Structure formats: C-alpha cells, structure tokens
Amino acid sequence: MLTEKQIERINRMISDRVFKYKGEIISDYPTPADIDYQFKITGYRKMISVGEYYDYALLSVTIVGLHDKLSQLLFDPAPTDEGKIIAKSFENRLYRFYSNLNLDIEKFLIIFDSDIRTTIDELKFDLKEPITESKMSRMSRIAVRTTVKDILNVIKNKQDGEFTLPGDDGEEYSFSNLPFTYSVDLFLETDSNLDGYELNGNYSSEDDVIEIAIKFNPKNLKKYIYNIIGELNEVITHELEHGFQYITEGKEYQEPPTKSFDYYTQLDEIKSQRAGFRRLAKLRRLPFKNVVSEWFETHKEIHGLTLNEEQKVINIILDNE
Numbered sequence: 125m126l127t128e129k130q131i132e133r134i135n136r137m138i139s140d141r142v143f144k145y146k147g148e149i150i151s152d153y154p155t156p157a158d159i160d161y162q163f164k165i166t167g168y169r170k171m172i173s174v175g176e177y178y179d180y181a182l183l184s185v186t187i188v189g190l191h192d193k194l195s196q197l198l199f200d201p202a203p204t205d206e207g208k209i210i211a212k213s214f215e216n217r218l219y220r221f222y223s224n225l226n227l228d229i230e231k232f233l234i235i236f237d238s239d240i241r242t243t244i245d246e247l248k249f250d251l252k253e254p255i256t257e258s259k260m261s262r263m264s265r266i267a268v269r270t271t272v273k274d275i276l277n278v279i280k281n282k283q284d285g286e287f288t289l290p291g292d293d294g295e296e297y298s299f300s301n302l303p304f305t306y307s308v309d310l311f312l313e314t315d316s317n318l319d320g321y322e323l324n325g326n327y328s329s330e331d332d333v334i335e336i337a338i339k340f341n342p343k344n345l346k347k348y349i350y351n352i353i354g355e356l357n358e359v360i361t362h363e364l365e366h367g368f369q370y371i372t373e374g375k376e377y378q379e380p381p382t383k384s385f386d387y388y389t390q391l392d393e394i395k396s397q398r399a400g401f402r403r404l405a406k407l408r409r410l411p412f413k414n415v416v417s418e419w420f421e422t423h424k425e426i427h428g429l430t431l432n433e434e435q436k437v438i439n440i441i442l443d444n445e
Contacts, residue, residue, distance in 0.1 A: 151163030182245035282342040325359040362400030
C-alpha cells in the first residue's frame with residue numbers, strides 16, 4: 125500500500141503527462157479506441173473481492189482527448205436530440221471500457237507497488253477545442269484577404285513586371301490586430317506556352333517584405349484563377365507566419381539548409397506550412413490532410429523531395445493536427 129508521501133510524489137510526477145488508451149470501448153465494436161487521459165490517485169478504500177476485503181487505490185481520471193469516431197459519439201455527442209439519445213443508449217455497455225482503462229493504469233502503477241489494486245472512482249472530461257489555426261493566422265485573416273485582393277488587381281492587367289504593394293512610395297500594410305507591418309514585392313511573368321501557373325513566396329526579415337513570384341499564361345488565366353486565389357491565401361498566410369516568428373518569437377535569420385528534407389522539416393517551416401494549409405483548407409472547405417497531400421503531390425518541382433521524404437514531411441505536418 126502506498127504511503128501519502130508516495131502518492132503525492134507519483135501525482136506530482138505524472139501531473140503533466142498524457143496517457144493513451146487504445147483498447148476496446150464496447151465488446152461488439154472491435155475497432156480500438158484512441159483516447160488521451162490523465163489521472164491521479166486520491167486515496168484508498170477497502171473494497172470486497174472474492175469474499176475478502178482489500179485496499180484499493182482510488183483513481184480520478186480525466187479524459188482530455190478523443191481521436192476516434194466511436195469515443196467521440198459516446199463521450200462528446202453532437203448537441204442534438206439524436207446525438208444525445210445515441211450516447212445515452214450505450215451508457216450501460218461501457219463496463220469493458222472502464223475495466224480496461226483501470227487495468228491500463230494499474231499496470232503502470234505496479235512499478236511503484238507490485239501488489240497495488242486500483243478502481244476508477246471518478247471519471248471527468250476536459251476536452252479542449254481543437255486548435256484549427258495558429259494565433260498568428262487568426263490575427264492575419266483581414267491582412268491575407270486584403271493582400272490577396274491587391275495582388276489579384278495587379279494580375280488582372282496580365283502584364284510582366286515588378287510591383288510594390290500597397291504602394292510605390294514606401295507604404296506598408298498595417299493592421300490593428302497584427303503586431304508588425306509589411307510590404308509585398310510582386311514579380312509577375314507571363315508565358316503564352318505555360319500550361320497552368322507557377323507561384324512561390326518568401327519572407328525577407330531584413331525589411332519585412334513578402335516576396336511573391338507568379339508565372340502564368342494570360343490566355344488561360346481565367347481557367348486557373350480559382351487555384352491561384354487559393355494558393356495566394358496559403359502562401360501569404362505562410363509568409364506572415366514567418367513574420368510573426370521573427371517579430372514576436374525571437375526567430376533569427378539563418379541560412380536555410382541546402383537539402384530539401386532538412387529545409388521542410390525545420391520547426392518554424394512546419395509551423396508556417398500548417399498555418400498556410402489551414403487557411404487553404406478553410407477557404408476550400410476541404411479536410412486539412414487532403415489539402416496537405418495535394419500540395420506536395422502538385423508541387424514536386426518546388427519541394428524537390430523524394431517520395432519517402434515527402435511522406436515523412438506530410439506525417440510531421442499532420443501530427444497532432
């Protein structure tokens with residue numbers, strides 16, 4: 125039996141740890157659950173088992189994440205009468221879940237007490253809203269829309285050239301909810317033989333400038349304008365995320381890695397890719413993972429990754445998303 129000091133030490137040690145439950149929830153649904161939880165020991169209680177009383181460690185368990193459809197249906201049902209009825213109908217069939225979850229925790233605690241017996245005394249939920257956008261990308265919505273609109277106005281003239289936005293006299297974009305100002309250097313190139321378009325961007329921290337280069341065929345601009353608008357939203361959001369990193373997160377300029385895989389797996393680059401792809405997914409109302417996979421499939425000439433490297437980068441971007 126654990127002493128009070130031992131319980132206090134264990135609770136302190138696991139206070140920030142998130143455990144994963146991958147077992148069954150109900151017996152006739154064999155697909156394993158994917159649930160994140162935390163727990164603490166709250167004391168002991170004598171309970172009877174096979175005609176004898178034993179000391180059982182009492183567990184207070186908090187569910188903090190639901191990553192599979194069934195657990196979401198049961199524990200975080202849709203706020204409709206139908207959703208609540210479905211969840212209610214399963215309440216009496218959750219014994220296997222409670223039993224397996226308790227067994228998982230008991231196996232972990234055996235390292236502290238080889239004879240420990242446990243029981244879940246309390247089950248709570250602390251389900252955070254999924255983070256769908258970074259702080260910066262929420263702040264930059266108006267900035268992105270305004271910048272994309274200005275770029276499109278220039279593109280409509282269908283001419284080559286270098287342009288400075290929002291103006292040629294040193295003006296900068298300034299928004300009350302964005303903690304920095306910036307300008308855009310836009311490079312347009314037309315090619316009557318190009319099938320489609322090419323678009324890329326970069327953020328210059330030295331002078332807070334977003335550089336956008338677009339090559340397009342003026343004869344089929346109308347055909348691809350929808351894709352160009354979407355990609356401009358993704359690229360501007362991506363580059364503003366880098367600006368946010370420099371201004372508020374202490375990022376310092378370093379020469380980028382020469383190898384594509386090393387470049388695309390930098391932490392700040394992963395963060396910016398996520399921000400840009402979230403913006404594009406929201407704009408097109410598509411699943412985030414679909415947008416990510418499609419970009420890497422259609423931009424091989426830009427990222428220059430092998431198929432294996434490409435999949436690894438995609439997995440990193442999708443991880444914890």
